[in-house]
Amino acid sequence: MEIKQRGNAYGYKLLLLTYNIFGYKLVVFILNFVALYYLFFTPSVKKSMQSYYQNQGLKLTNRSYFNHIKMFAISIFDRFVSCIKPEDLTFCVHNSDVMELLNKNGGLILLSHVGSWASAAHCLRNELPPMSIVMRENTQKNIQKVEKNNQRDNEHSVKIIDLNQGSISANVQIANALIEKELVALMADRAADEYKTIEVEFLGKKVLINKKPFEIAMRVKKPLVAIFVTNHSLQKYDITLELIEESSLEQMTQDYADILQKTVKRYPNQWYNFYDFFKGKT
DSSP: OOOOOOOOHHHHHHHHHHHHOOHHHHHHHHHHHHHHHHHHHHHHHHHHHHHHHHTOOOOOOOHHHHHHHHHHHHHHHHHHHHHHOGSSSSEEEEEEHHHHHHHHHHHEEOOOOOBOOHHHHHTTTSSSOEEEEOOOOOSSHHHHHHHHHHHHHHOSEEEEGGGGGGGHHHHHHHHHHHHHEEEEEESSSSSSSSSSSEEEEEEEEEEEOHHHHHHHHHHHHEEEEEEEEEEEEEEEEEEEEOOOOOHHHHHHHHHHHHHHHHHHOOOOOOOOOOOOOTTTTT
8 A cells, every 4th residue: 555755855854954953842843834734735634534533433623633743743753863863762661571572582573653663663772682674665765865864873773674675585584584583573554465464353443454474473483562652742752562472363463453452542643544544444
């Protein structure tokens, strides 16, 4: 499923320059205008979010839409902050025993389009084994260059396994990382391949999620952990790790969906799947 990417390298450069000279709070103020742009000029995005808010039992007003987009903008900017000055972000880790398990055995991480997982991946790189994130890299080349040019010289433990290189190459890289007791992170709430999905119940509806990470976990017998990185105030995040116990494919995927539901119920404006996730489902 293709999601249209917005933003450009010049805008990110301007925000980073503002941040380095004037600090974080001025950037957050500027992001109000980014959110206002979306409010007035992207009605299609708002329309696609209606079903999510309805299934949450919430009303999608202009104010809630503005706040949702602003939270998303902050999470994107914090991704850059985590590369430049990770000490400017604070992360409180819950269920640290699960982190110890990952350090000992490596394993599979279930990512979701909730909060700012990318920021945590950078900021926790010294506390976890090297991590490979499996994704279809669709970030514009000039934006990738901005991020790379601003990251610290020792930024090496977070790698991308780009699905655009082909499934054979990706599978080999995944296998090698797991053999070395590293972490492999995959997006669970959105599948890159429509044929690699499984149906679960989420917010009272039947939806499709990515079944590949669960199949891999069953095959390689590695820990399977869902991670959620949620913003509770400016520059401060909670990291919650939930171990998915090994069982049937259907039960494991539903366990993940239940954890995801609990998270978005608590943080409804930090769900960043900006398309109709429930389309065609009852």
